[in-house]
Amino acid sequence: MTVALNYRVSGEGEPLILLHGLFGSLENLGGVAQRLQDEYQIHALDHRNHGRSPHTDQMDYPAMAADILAYMDQAGLERASLLGHSMGGKAAMQVALSAPERVERLIVADIAPVSYPPHHDVILEGMTGLDLASLASRQDADRALARYVETPAVRQFLLKNLQRVPEEERTEAAPAAFRWRINLPVIEASYNNLAAAPEGEGPFTGPVLFLKGSESAYIQDKHREAVMSLFPAAQLRIISGTDHWLHAEKPDTFAALCRQFLAEQ
Structure with a gap:
């Protein structure tokens, strides 16, 4: 069962959905929203069990993706680009794998479509x-x-x-x-569910940008096969001097790379 996610909409233009990471809320990507809302209509969401969204006993990526798709239906968004950081990146990947026809472009910040050992x-x-x-x-x-x-x-x-x-x-x-x-x-x-990889039978063939912090170990060379099997059009950009919180550590660089990717023909 889906839940009605808390959200904040700002700006005008093509829709861009922002998805925060574990223990976070939509405020975490506020700097990204501020830097892109001059050209895009930003839809910042709180995941279930986070921020001001409802609490529910189920917490896994298929359920979180269903919440996002339900929000898109409610907001009248037939298609949108998605930008997710960490856990939000996995949720964004799950949306693209579950409903590729709804995703224009995908930006994944410092996470790979793989299972990670417990580290929280x-x-x-x-x-x-x-x-x-x-x-x-x-x-x-x-x-x-x-x-x-x-x-x-x-x-x-x-x-x-x-x-x-x-x-x-x-x-x-x-x-x-x-x-x-x-x-x-x-x-x-539900931590094991959140450490798991997103699920998908077929690849998402649309444009995908992975952004990695140069000092972060979340995206590694050994993940390349998993990335390319699910996202064959993926490209990788590395932001030097940043760790897992790359969007907060170098917000101007992060936003500029996102803007460049979103504007590509």
């Missing part, structure tokens, strides 16, 4: 182990999470999902001042 275990342990009932401030949460996540910027990103509970919603049975906005239990239970 410590983050999930830190987030699920956070004692929300004992938190008095975000600073408390940051200090507790620092035992699991060393990098302050990563903690700041994760803690964007921490919401303060309004006083009127607190009860004796649920007195906590904070709660997670994301559906953390389902994300944790």
Whole structure:
């Protein structure tokens, strides 16, 4: 069953759908939207169990792709280009494999169509182990999470999902001042689904751009066969001096490469 995704539309022109990564929300690609909305109609979406989209017990790429296609139907988009980062890149690839006739062009940021070994275990342990009932401030949460996540910027990103509970919603049975906005239990239970490769019987033969951070290991030479078997028209561009968060580390370069690709005949 599909869910009605939260969205934000900006700009005018040909439609471009933006899809964020794990633990994120549509705000993560806000810089990309700002840089491209002069020429494209941007549809930024929150995936199910993320941001302000509904929570549901199912979390896998076929379901997420169905949500995106349902949004396109609702928005009257017969075809659109898709840009996805990390988990959002896999969801975008799933849409292209499931419904190639709906996808104009595809941009995949720093992820390959392969299964990855678990590598968010410590983050999930830190987030699920956070004692929300004992938190008095975000600073408390940051200090507790620092035992699991060393990098302050990563903690700041994760803690964007921490919401303060309004006083009127607190009860004796649920007195906590904070709660997670994301559906953390389902994300944790579905992690193997999210580490898996997108599913597809036949290739997507339309134009595809893979963008890789030069310091990131998410796209490797060994993935080339998997990429070309599913996306035979794929091209790869590498943004030097960036890691997995390439769109935030060099936003102007990232947006320029996207604009160039989207404008190609």
